[in-house]
Amino acid sequence: MIRTRFTELVGVDHPIVQGGMQWVGRAELVAAVANAGALGMITALTQPTPEDLTQEIARCRELTDKPFGVNLTILPAIKPPPYAEYRQAIIESGVKVVETAGNKPQEHVTEFKKHGIKVLHKCTSVRHALSAERMGVDAISIDGFECAGHPGEDDVPGLILIPIAAEKVKIPMIASGGFADARGLVAALALGADGINMGTRFMCTQESPIHQLVKERIVANDERETELIFRTMRNTSRVARNTVSTKVVAMEKQGATFEQVRELVAGARGKMVYASGDADEGIWSAGQVQGLIHDIPSCAELVSRIVREAETLIRGRLGGMIGDAQREAAE
Numbered sequence: 182m183i184r185t186r187f188t189e190l191v192g193v194d195h196p197i198v199q200g201g202m203q204w205v206g207r208a209e210l211v212a213a214v215a216n217a218g219a220l221g222m223i224t225a226l227t228q229p230t231p232e233d234l235t236q237e238i239a240r241c242r243e244l245t246d247k248p249f250g251v252n253l254t255i256l257p258a259i260k261p262p263p264y265a266e267y268r269q270a271i272i273e274s275g276v277k278v279v280e281t282a283g284n285k286p287q288e289h290v291t292e293f294k295k296h297g298i299k300v301l302h303k304c305t306s307v308r309h310a311l312s313a314e315r316m317g318v319d320a321i322s323i324d325g326f327e328c329a330g331h332p333g334e335d336d337v338p339g340l341i342l343i344p345i346a347a348e349k350v351k352i353p354m355i356a357s358g359g360f361a362d363a364r365g366l367v368a369a370l371a372l373g374a375d376g377i378n379m380g381t382r383f384m385c386t387q388e389s390p391i392h393q394l395v396k397e398r399i400v401a402n403d404e405r406e407t408e409l410i411f412r413t414m415r416n417t418s419r420v421a422r423n424t425v426s427t428k429v430v431a432m433e434k435q436g437a438t439f440e441q442v443r444e445l446v447a448g449a450r451g452k453m454v455y456a457s458g459d460a461d462e463g464i465w466s467a468g469q470v471q472g473l474i475h476d477i478p479s480c481a482e483l484v485s486r487i488v489r490e491a492e493t494l495i496r497g498r499l500g501g502m503i504g505d506a507q508r509e510a511a512e
């Protein structure tokens with residue numbers, strides 16, 4: 182068992198989180214992660230209405246009696262979803278942990294805290310981590326440039342971002358972006374984090390509710406198979422490279438506006454990828470960590486493998502590197 186401030190804070194066995202994933206973070210995956218002793222997050226906005234979210238949380242409770250959380254992602258939108266109603270559904274459902282992500286979470290943080298909910302805020306820079314800490318969140322999840330989804334605009338990879346954040350953030354902190362195995366967990370702990378968050382790796386598990394062909398595509402892809410879309414709009418998103426993302430990037434290079442790429446990037450097309458298994462049907466998120474993903478295990482196998490190998494790595498390979506000065510002097 183690896184115990185950290187984070188496992189104590191949220192009451193899970195292992196310092197591993199499955200972060201919010203649009204269209205993927207549904208009850209079957211979240212419950213499987215919870216049953217494996219890690220912390221899964223239902224993705225609130227995957228549910229079409231707050232009432233559907235209430236039902237999804239209830240469905241997850243039928244599948245596990247372990248703790249799990251809900252991700253609430255606040256993104257700039259012309260017609261924003263009814264955030265306050267989603268928030269209320271989360272509060273009324275009695276969920277004890279929430280992962281917030283995106284812009285200006287203060288109003289949500291204040292409300293969740295009033296109801297005794299632990300808030301894990303995900304961000305991509307040290308300044309945003311410190312601002313969330315001042316807002317009163319309980320823990321930070323910090324996403325390096327390698328991550329799937331929104332890496333921000335600073336382009337700082339985890340190897341730099343995590344230790345700098347660990348120097349400055351006082352509350353527990355989870356490292357995110359590029360993690361898939363025991364080596365990543367041990368490295369994150371060494372860099373000062375209290376655990377890891379994984380998106381793409383959990384997306385490629387048996388219980389992940391997406392088409393088998395997409396999982397196989399992740400296994401086949403290497404670390405170069407991602408693309409950064411919306412760079413020109415300062416709303417960067419790391420997605421799997423395919424015919425659609427390549428086209429969007431090419432159009433952006435020629436000055437295309439959001440309106441001109443809107444049809445290509447439509448959420449409905451991305452959702453279809455997961456249903457049909459046709460990886461070229463639309464835009465879907467995946468990280469550089471695809472290069473470290475070689476199989477489609479169950480969540481239980483994945484989590485236990487990471488923890489078991491991390492313990493072996495710490496006690497064995499790393500421990501074995503430390504010389505015994507007295508013994509060496511005597512020899």
Ligand SMILES: Cc1cc2nc3c(=O)[nH]c(=O)nc-3n(C[C@H](O)[C@H](O)[C@H](O)COP(=O)(O)O)c2cc1C
Binds near residue numbers: 283329330358378381
């Ligand atoms: C398919 C997919 C969908 C995602 N959707 C969201 C989302 O809706 N909200 C969010 O906060 N993060 C989202 N993320 C980001 C993950 O929660 C996590 O921060 C990221 O995947 C970490 O990088 P990794 O994929 O290298 O592990 C998504 C990631 C993936 C792979």
